[in-house]
Amino acid sequence: MEFLTEIWSFFTFSEPNVKVVFWGSLILCSISGLVGTFTLLRKRSLIGDVISHAVLPGIALAFIIGQQKNPLYLIIGATITGWISTYLVDYITKHSKIKNDTAIALILSVFFGVGVLLLTHIQHSGNASQSGLDQFIFGRASAMNMSDVWLFSIVGTIITILIVIFFRGLSLLSFDENYSQSIGFPNELLKLILSITTVTTVAMGVQAVGVVLMSALLITPAACAKFWTNKIIPMAILALVISGASGVLGSAISYTYNGMPTGPWIVVVVSLFAFISAFIGRKNGLLKKYLQRSKNNTKILRENTIKLFFNPKTLGETQFSFEDIFAKSKMQRATLKKGLSLLKSDKLITTNQGTYATTSLGIEEAKTIVRKHRLWELYISKFMHLQPDHVHDDAEGIEHVITPEIERELEKELDFPTKDPHDSDIPY
Amino acid sequence: MIDFWIILTASLVATTTAILGCFLIMRKMAMIGDAISHAVLPGIVIAYYISHSRASLPILVGAAASGMVVTYLIQFFNQKVKLQQDASIGISYTFLFAIGIILISLFSGNVDLDQDCVLYGEIAYVPLDHMSIAGHYAGPRQVWILGSTLIIILTSVIIAYRKLVLTTFDPAFASAMGISVVLWQYYLMAGVSLTTVVSFESVGAVLVIAFLSGPAATAFLLTKDFKKMIYLAVGFGISASILGYYTAVWLAGSIAGAIATVIGLQFAIAFIYIQFVRKAHISQTLENKALTEV
């Protein structure tokens, strides 16, 4: 209860500093969601990791030079070392036999190490206002002040405008770099814009999230969005919204617990969005896959059951007791019962005192599935050059996949055949 | 004596990680060390909290549990829901690391761990926590743990050397010979995880990554023989530990940070040497050769 009131007091801005935290994290996180969309699509997510670790020495240097926590100096310092780190990763990969992942791991850890060395050096030297510095490692949104927020808004606006102006080029670069090059887009300029916006975003973002977890803000929101859409504009907007919302929620939670770092909470919230999206998202979501599979299984069961009623001699109505059908089928008792009830509810069969009889609709269905089976057997024996004794198993699977359209094509391609490879009639 | 124990601790970590690092970077798996070293945190924190001690066994169990969770998460995102590999790794380990940091904050007071030490360890305090055997001073506890880890890793690598090399260089050929590529992959990963976890306390997550990737990368630039690469990497790791320690003393800064900085400098020197000095030399020899042939 106390927690809820605390959260409520956050969102009603009852304390003046809350406003700063709210707007600060909203702006920072939204922008990183937007920029991260391109990083993700260019499959350079781990570069975000490098940058976020590599801004640390820049922050320390800015502090040494400026002698105080000046947000502009810090952003400039962070941007410079962040940019150098990406440049080095690309340079090492391009100019030596060192592979990309090694270069990433090396530059990331060395830059971070240099940053830690400088930071600890400053602290041991007893500089008075050093206290604000170690928050950069895990982030402390509550340490932001109004001038920070103004700076974030200005830089954020510039980044957004750059991205909007170059949107088409950046999208093409992210989807297909070679094509973009071939139609004369200025790839090098676009890459430069992207790397500068990414580095600047990270340099700002570390104030709220900290260097270690900043890469999550580039990767995770965009990954969430990818579970919902393949189009780049909705993806970028969705990533921006999810990231902004996570930023606000995360800092609200950390604000209510005094002394909790902000970064981890923001990352936990945005990760929860990712799990939810992975479960119910429209693209590759688990739920969708599960529903599709159970739909497939129902279709297969339904068609396999009606096939049991197919009577090769009369092609007409047939009657069976449950035991007759069960003996004919290779199914479990319970599965068969489920199949029969499916048929009954679709009015393909009727029951009368324990015997099952096909309706005229059922007869047609049974003929259709047997026809598909035999057409496919004939098709693969002809085009895959299979012996007649090797075609049945494949047809057992594929018969359920053949749509009416494909069935018509098969008939035409095989010139309306009457016999399957086992010399049985193909029922029409 | 304190200097000695700290340098020895760092050198033990350096040796173990340099050996494993050579295999990792040749398998293009350097970032796996990154993912593991961050992701084991929640398990370690929970183990601390439950056992109220720094006993090694609960920590290993906790770390192994989070290690399995991160492996599962990466596989879930990558295979079950078809997210690209780099993003799957990124999401999974940042999530677990965030949980770990939150747990540390929640348990603060109950858990003898702080946020910063997770990242750059507390190697300076290693000599304080010592062991005694039959009442006699027997050196720091960490040295014993890291020493045993080194022996385990060394033995495992020697035993499986051929299979590890073969599955690293040519996995398809190895698999065609009936060698299970997946099995040896897990064997190596188990070694990396064990090393990461036991090194965690003394050198922290980020220096482990520097140790795994840096000395191996520097050695890779300089040699053409895999065995020599391992020896060189170990040499670079140990020398970085020594130089790093004295740099840290000189600058009154973090030892882990200073070692990582030296590792970076070693690589930079080797890279510049290969890139500019040797290339210039080679092109000159080629020119001379061309002249004599004409």
Add this chain to the structure above:
Amino acid sequence: MKPSVETHNLTVIYDKKPAIWNIDFTLPTGKIIGIMGPNGSGKSTLLKAIMGIIEPNIGYSKVFDQDLEDVRNKVSYVPQRQSVDWDFPASVWDVVAMGRYATKGLFKRLTKEDHRMIEESLSKVNMTPFTNRQISQLSGGQQQRVFLARALAQNADLYLMDEPFVGVDAATEQAIITLLKSMRDAGKTLLVVHHDLLTAQDYFEHMVLLNSRLVAEGPTSEVFTKDILTETYGGTLTTLSKVANVLQEKDFPMRHK
């Protein structure tokens, strides 16, 4: 005579779609056999499935009428040259020695006999002068010869080779085909993935023509005909690819209980 390789309904599914579909054939021994087909027709996949490098989703294959596990030391596989990182710090000798590891346990040292076989293999591919050369300093043709030497060192009866002629110079190509012919004369069977139609007739006595399905298999004189080549290279069958697309889109199982 025992067949060298036999496949039954061999099917490998990539991303829910069959990459090779119901491959059924029985190949003779003691011949140089070409596997031909357009790009993406599943040639490498077929080799890998036979070699057990990828587990087939449906069907099975046999080598010398036995399970692969029982005859593995009689089979040698030569992967595509580009499939490995040639920057790996190893010498030519190191790579060829890998061919002798199969019969060695974890610790057993290489014997004099092993050394002799490694040297002999190197000399068969004219690479003796390069024995101590670092592999990154080799040309494409020399790299391919190293791979062949490693296979020779295995002293197998059946060799599966994935695109051994890609990216090699004319001299190496000639040297390789001469070597393959002498191996054949020594009673070995060679199954070679190849994509150059111009040289195919000269190189192979027997052929497998593939386009994700088996188009034809038999002696070159019978299957290297205009009709069969058109069927192989004339694009995929529309109905077949439509079925494959439904399988992928609807995530349908190809086999069910």
